[in-house]
Amino acid sequence: MKRNVLIIGAGGVAQVTAHKCAQNNDMLGDLHIASRTLAKCDAIIASVHAKSAMKQPGTFASHEIDAMDSAAVADLIRKTGAEIVINVGSPFVNMSVLDACIETGAAYIDTAIHEDPAKICETPPWYANYEWKKRDLCAQNGVTAILGIGFDPGVVNAFARLAADDYMDTVTSIDIVDINAGSHGRYFATNFDPEINFREFTGTVYSWQNSAWQENKMFEVGRDWDLPVVGTCRAYLSGHDEVHSLAANYPNADVRFWMGFGEHYINVFTVLQNLGLLSEHPVTTAEGLEVVPLKVVKAVLPDPASLAPDYTGKTCIGDLVKGTKDGAPVEVFVYNVADHKQAFDEVGSQGISYTAGVPPVAAAILIAQGDWDTGTMRNVEELDPKPFLTVLDQLGLPTRVQINGIDKAWND
Numbered sequence: 001m002k003r004n005v006l007i008i009g010a011g012g013v014a015q016v017t018a019h020k021c022a023q024n025n026d027m028l029g030d031l032h033i034a035s036r037t038l039a040k041c042d043a044i045i046a047s048v049h050a051k052s053a054m055k056q057p058g059t060f061a062s063h064e065i066d067a068m069d070s071a072a073v074a075d076l077i078r079k080t081g082a083e084i085v086i087n088v089g090s091p092f093v094n095m096s097v098l099d100a101c102i103e104t105g106a107a108y109i110d111t112a113i114h115e116d117p118a119k120i121c122e123t124p125p126w127y128a129n130y131e132w133k134k135r136d137l138c139a140q141n142g143v144t145a146i147l148g149i150g151f152d153p154g155v156v157n158a159f160a161r162l163a164a165d166d167y168m169d170t171v172t173s174i175d176i177v178d179i180n181a182g183s184h185g186r187y188f189a190t191n192f193d194p195e196i197n198f199r200e201f202t203g204t205v206y207s208w209q210n211s212a213w214q215e216n217k218m219f220e221v222g223r224d225w226d227l228p229v230v231g232t233c234r235a236y237l238s239g240h241d242e243v244h245s246l247a248a249n250y251p252n253a254d255v256r257f258w259m260g261f262g263e264h265y266i267n268v269f270t271v272l273q274n275l276g277l278l279s280e281h282p283v284t285t286a287e288g289l290e291v292v293p294l295k296v297v298k299a300v301l302p303d304p305a306s307l308a309p310d311y312t313g314k315t316c317i318g319d320l321v322k323g324t325k326d327g328a329p330v331e332v333f334v335y336n337v338a339d340h341k342q343a344f345d346e347v348g349s350q351g352i353s354y355t356a357g358v359p360p361v362a363a364a365i366l367i368a369q370g371d372w373d374t375g376t377m378r379n380v381e382e383l384d385p386k387p388f389l390t391v392l393d394q395l396g397l398p399t400r401v402q403i404n405g406i407d408k409a410w411n412d
Contacts, residue, residue, distance in 0.1 A: 003029030006082035009089030010040035016357025019347040022053040030059035067093035073100035111150030121203025125244035145377040150356040153242035157380035159319040159334035168323035179260040181230035182313030191352035208247035245379035311340035362391040
């Protein structure tokens with residue numbers, strides 16, 4: 001049984017992960033959190049104690065680390081005795097943290113595909129550019145690595161696998177829909193790191209259709225979705241991590257990702273992009289100062305964590321999966337609804353961070369219990385989804401299914 005967890009990162013998602021690890025420290029053992037800014041780690045630990053979140057007395061310690069330094073991460077893993085590393089830091093650090101886990105034998109968990117800071121929207125499939133190159137090393141060293149296990153990517157991958165396994169003989173399409181129907185009351189803000197958020201939407205939109213990669217521009221293709229609880233919402237075809245692994249595992253199905261955006265977000269985004277303020281390339285001011293426009297925009301926007309106290313409303317994220325069963329067409333919508341205020345009351349974070357930060361803790365619990373301790377690298381849809389969805393139910397992210405006009409819990 002693996003125990004002792006090291007959390008990399010100290011943003012809004014890390015806060016949720018820390019609280020949920022604390023609530024389950026009887027299974028997860030000693031807890032540690034590390035980032036470049038020690039004060040942020042200390043603040044998260046203080047919030048855990050303020051909520052009396054520790055299930056039982058135990059260690060929760062903070063550490064300062066440059067997660068781009070793989071050797072330093074490996075040293076910290078050894079120092080803390082961590083057997084499970086949850087990487088909820090920037091996707092820029094994925095490969096250095098993964099390498100440290102391969103070196104030390106610790107299990108590795110992340111929530112997004114690695115990104116090179118100098119590149120945007122590389123040639124698909126994106127996982128093949130980085131993480132998948134380490135598959136053989138993980139297998140040779142018996143290292144469990146579970147990739148992309150936030151909500152999307154992550155839970156939505158498990159939703160697809162559940163629909164395919166339980167309701168279909170063949171899968172013809174997987175449409176992932178992410179709607180945030182909440183309001184934070186600010187003029188403009190992003191729900192997670194602005195730099196990562198904007199990088200998702202300034203490049204080519206890749207989807208997998210007709211057994212080939214298709215290219216579109218952001219906001220080029222939109223449609224209205226009538227969803228449980230949140231109602232009818234406009235969402236746009238977007239490029240996203242989970243499309244790249246689902247396309248590899250379900251190559252005969254169309255795989256698309258849709259994200260909801262309001263007109264205000266689109267207008268502000270368009271102005272910023274047209275002015276060149278979303279560029280990752282340095283520019284020099286008249287005073288001779290070199291700056292990266294995207295980092296300047298990030299610096300002036302609200303910290304996503306600061307949105308939590310005023311956030312109201314709900315999210316709805318799910319998969320519309322179509323296929324055939326006994327020769328007849330069938331479609332299933334597997335989804336979750338989360339509440340921003342409930343998330344804040346429990347862990348001090350908004351609902352977007354909550355949906356991203358809970359799933360890696362569920363994965364850590366399954367590794368600790370042995371269910372998902374595979375000694376190999378896996379994407380979520382390559383694992384049995386039922387233990388995962390069961391733990392998510394217990395941790396506060398219940399899964400529901402709509403089929404043939406009936407809405408029910410996934411395991412009814």
